Amino acid sequence: MNSDDYDSSLPEGLDLRALSAYVDGELPGAERAAIEAQLAQHPQAAARVAAWRAQKAALRALCGAPQRSERDERHERDERHEREAADEPAFIVLRRRTPWWQRAGVAACWLAAGAGLALALGPLAPRLTGGAWGGLGGSPPSFAERADIAYAVYTPERRHPVEVAANEEEHLINWLSKRLNRPLSVPSLQEYGYSLVGGRLLPGEAGPAAQFMYENTSGARLTLYVTGISRDETAFRLFRDGNRRTFYWVNDGMGYALSGPIAEGKLRTIAIDVCSALGGKPESWQ
Template identity: 60%
Template sequence: MNDDDLGHEHEGATPQEEAISMLGAFVDGELPPGDRAALEARLAADTQAAARVAAYRAQKAALQALCAGERAGPDAPNAHDAAPAVLVLRARAPWWWRAGVAAAWVCVGAGLTAAVMALAPRLAPDLAPGVIARIETSESPEAFARRADVAYAVYSPEQRHPVEVGAADEAHLIAWLSKRLGKPLTAPSLAEYGYALVGGRLLPGNRGPAAQFMYENDAGERLTLYVGSSRADRDAVRLLRDGNRRTFYWSTDRTGYALSGPQTEPKLREIAFDVCGALGGKPGQW
């Protein structure tokens, strides 16, 4: 699309339609340098427009990932698993698009938090302790659970790269994640429920690094255990529902845990309570 095409598109358009069209052209890299610089300056001060651009970029990245297999060609490895070239569009955004947007904002929020905590002492020494305290208490237990739910939705469908470190290197995985989180971690066994450890990965959390352990059964169903810091010494086990996904979450010894999966609620609850006990939780939390 050239500048003349953009001009024809804008003729007869409402201001809102024109603004949306310009944001789309910005994401696709189709704006002239002068217009792009002006729009970047506006986005720095307009949080609503910046959020729309972030959503457009997340949607574009998701669609590119969905079509990557088709672009690889029929002779590429695992080509039979490639996504079809024809996409069916529905009015309601699919879960992977919503999860992608949420994951993008998770990363942005974690980065902003780290930047503010690092700069606050130098920018405002007298106010820095109060600012840092508000940042550390900004995430509720439910927000922690939603972060875990998003991580499950994003990584559990992965076939080739579901984890960073596989279960074959479990000792290294545990040592690495324990060091990054600054506390001893354990990947509890779920063998009695038919689930084996796939591996794990490091993720950004609201108050520092977080860890995700992934499990899988013979049917290919997956569960994830999300672990991060918590200000609460002990929180009862609670449930978060999102579509067909369920997340049971709790805190023990200032560590937050969230078990996510597609399991029926009673079965996942049983596993969650068992994991809670294995990780130092008490029956009173149940």
Template identity: 70%
Template sequence: MNNDAHHPESVPDLRMLSAFVDDELSERDTAAVREHLAHDEQAAAQVAAWRAQKAALRALCGATPHDTQFVVVRSRSPWWRRTAIAACWLVAGAGLALVLQPLVPRLTGGETMSFARRADIAYAVYTPEKRHPVEVAAAEEEHLINWLSKRLDRQLSVPSLQEYGYSLVGGRLLPGEAGPAAQFMYENQTGARLTLYVTGVPKDETAFRLFRDGNRRTFYWVNDGMGYALSGPIAEGKLRSIAIDVCSALGGRPEAWQ
């Protein structure tokens, strides 16, 4: 793809967003698209959906990253590659709903369950990423916190998980159900990752609950109009202990749940 045709100062079109998902843009254009996504929830949701579909397609067809590129313009790949990709998409069309079903928010469980499922989706989509797991790295933690605090209209803080062997990787802005949401990602020395999802919620409550999806677990709670969800594949008891400490560090009252 010819990066010279892109104009980062303008609103990214579908081709540019597609190239962003496929890591085909220059560093300058990549930075420009990330900046745009931070202010355009619809475009951010489109990018997140493409990434989820791309991961599902790989799982269904065993395709390589090259084969799962979202090419909006006419492909120049050999006809046999295009045929193979098209066949794979046919299989994906039949099986994609089954693969993604656990990732789709089910809104019948109430507001709290909804944001917990969104946190689980965000964990499933972004933690496998090797090159771009976050938008802003931990090296720019002050900027990350200020940026996300401004977008969520709430002063945020990032609790330390060093006690449990997890270091901050960074964070990103996500579209929530009723407004923006933030995801902070942590990683230990073995590469295992945890995420803390934060978003505004329309009602307050004191419940501390667990949501499971396969080997992923999410402890979630609401405090002072904000919903928090800590997600990861670690043992339930350990994740609960970490979640209680995180809740306390963020001003909650976890003693009421123990």
């Protein structure tokens, strides 16, 4: 194994090159199945794979590419592998694989550029296009989708999951309230065994957003995403992505999204209490 493929945080038998090829759909069936079996036994490696997939999804959304389900990608890989097995080439072309860190760096640059462009042009675009602009490649991702992506990207982090830690909660609330231009509060989830880890500032659809992160004693995490929103929505809805679930709602010009991989019924119960604590009216939800 090359030195740039080694990561001490990964279990034996899993390296960054193999995980990168797995995420990109470049592994044959047997190797892919072996990786999936190892990921099922190693949550930290599985979380890293989920974060990479979330980055790919964010990049595709910002560039307007159509979203594809995991089943579609698996079907495409299977068809490609069948074609490769049927067509025996008379020669082999050897290509140098682009290192995973180069691909990740390019994706991160595009993601940052897209987020900056959306923030810069968001307020001006409706006036420039007569109100017909809907973001890059059509309607921009909803705040619930952004909340889900932010959950997948930041919750696997162990050393730097937040920008401001919970021991500076007053500063955290004042800072994010100022940036969102709205008084914010952080609901307590101690009743459910979750303590505040801290929070961070994120780009929203048309302005800043805040993410508050919670963690229980076993290390499981929930996030509360908050952003200003102009749409008038009163429904309480559920967004799913793999094993992650996000309950989201709008109240008084603010969008809220509670994300986590826990059971749907439990997450809904927590979301109802969070809504009440933030001044919402969950009793109006159908």
